[in-house]
Amino acid sequence: xxxxxxxxxxxxxxxxxxxKKILIVGCGTCVAVCLAGGEKEVGLLxxxxxxxxxxxxxxxxxxxxxxxxxxxxxxxxxxCDFTADYEAxxxxxxxxxxxxxxxxxxxxxxxxxxNTSFIGVNNDVGFYTERCRACNNxxxxxxxxxxxxxxxxxxxxxxxxxxxxxxxxEVDPEKECAWSKIYHRLELEGSLDNMxxxxxxxxxxxxxxxxxxxxxxxxxxxxxxx
Amino acid sequence: MEFTPKILALVCTYCTYTAADMAGSARMQYPATVxxxxxxxxxxxxxxxxxxxxxAGADAVMVSGCEAGSCHFLEGNLRARERVExxxxxxxxxxxxxxxxxxxxxxxxxxxxxAAVKEMTQRVEALGxxxxxxxxxxxxxxxxxLENMVQP
Numbered sequence: 001x002x003x004x005x006x007x008x009x010x011x012x013x014x015x016x017x018x019x020k021k022i023l024i025v026g027c028g029t030c031v032a033v034c035l036a037g038g039e040k041e042v043g044l045l046x047x048x049x050x051x052x053x054x055x056x057x058x059x060x061x062x063x064x065x066x067x068x069x070x071x072x073x074x075x076x077x078x079x080c081d082f083t084a085d086y087e088a089x090x091x092x093x094x095x096x097x098x099x100x101x102x103x104x105x106x107x108x109x110x111x112x113x114x115n116t117s118f119i120g121v122n123n124d125v126g127f128y129t130e131r132c133r134a135c136n137n138x139x140x141x142x143x144x145x146x147x148x149x150x151x152x153x154x155x156x157x158x159x160x161x162x163x164x165x166x167x168x169x170e171v172d173p174e175k176e177c178a179w180s181k182i183y184h185r186l187e188l189e190g191s192l193d194n195m196x197x198x199x200x201x202x203x204x205x206x207x208x209x210x211x212x213x214x215x216x217x218x219x220x221x222x223x224x225x226x
Numbered sequence: 227m228e229f230t231p232k233i234l235a236l237v238c239t240y241c242t243y244t245a246a247d248m249a250g251s252a253r254m255q256y257p258a259t260v261x262x263x264x265x266x267x268x269x270x271x272x273x274x275x276x277x278x279x280x281x282a283g284a285d286a287v288m289v290s291g292c293e294a295g296s297c298h299f300l301e302g303n304l305r306a307r308e309r310v311e312x313x314x315x316x317x318x319x320x321x322x323x324x325x326x327x328x329x330x331x332x333x334x335x336x337x338x339x340x341a342a343v344k345e346m347t348q349r350v351e352a353l354g355x356x357x358x359x360x361x362x363x364x365x366x367x368x369x370x371x372l373e374n375m376v377q378p
Contacts, residue, residue, distance in 0.1 A: 009316075009319040009320070010319070040274070043274050044273060044274065044277065044316060047274060047277035047278065047281060048277065048316050048319065048320045049320075050281055051277065051280055051281060051317070051320040051321075051322060051358065052319070052320040052321055054281070054357070054358045055320070055321045055322065055357050055358065057357075
């Protein structure tokens with residue numbers, strides 16, 4: 001899932017300073033799980049803003065709503081009429097959700113309430129780590145389920161490099177050596193032969209931005225130009 | 227006009243509420259500055275309940291539960307402490323620091339409850355009324371909402 005962190009309160013407060021009526025839109029999927037932008041966080045941010053502005057004797061009317069997914073027009077479209085009453089919008093979704101919401105509400109300024117960090121996993125409540133860089137060319141079948149693009153601090157596709165120090169990386173001893181882990185994982189699997197495979201150059205052209213994926217069924221029905 | 231603090235106390239029914247009850251039965255004297263809301267366990271207290279209390283004009287909020295290791299529900303009080311600490315951080319960011327505190331009062335420890343109320347009252351007297359307290363009293367709706375929430 002996508003991991004995000006809430007922006008510092010002072011930054012959010014400064015963003016909404018010129019407005020009298022704002023809407024905070026939460027997202028009930030990834031950012032809700034990583035405790036950054038779900039329904040609870042919408043309530044906390046709204047309450048915090050009301051308290052902070054109340055102390056300065058300012059009045060700010062705050063609407064609160066959380067949709068299932070802000071990256072999906074099906075869930076966003078019903079917000080269309082609702083948002084017209086507000087001067088500005090804070091979206092607590094990831095960057096994709098913020099952009100999609102702005103596409104729908106083009107008249108009001110929209111502010112991100114979170115910093116989108118990475119695609120990662122939930123190790124424990126509140127502890128998230130990166131696992132995927134969305135490079136559009138997956139090697140996990142060869143590397144024992146450990147992504148060298150993401151997990152190797154040097155991003156090496158053919159490793160190990162010789163800079164492994166007791167399972168950690170020479171560039172940052174805090175970080176584990178992905179290739180050392182890959183070796184041990186492949187050993188357990190009984191597929192150490194994979195270590196001898198030389199991976200071709202990473203097709204960087206496949207990960208130029210912005211990426212587009214069109215499902216064959218969509219293509220058949222609508223052609224390639226949507 | 228003399229300032230009388232309005233403190234909302236969110237307490238656990240098993241420990242602090244019993245201690246407060248005992249303090250009353252024993253005719254112990256303490257400032258009439260607290261409004262008690264009884265929870266089945268402090269683990270039920272949500273950060274939003276605390277923030278809403280401040281929005282409604284509370285001068286301070288005290289959360290009081292069982293001593294560590296003696297929660298009826300094993301770890302509700304530990305969770306409450308974590309939430310209180312997080313709420314303290316949120317309040318500090320908003321500019322309302324020093325007005326939220328967690329206490330641990332055992333069921334048999336009525337004097338500790340009296341001391342806690344006195345301590346909190348003194349602290350609020352030093353801080354002065356909450357700048358958000360526009361009316362004279364806690365907004366009755368909020369106290370009512372909290373009470374409805376914890377009714378069995």
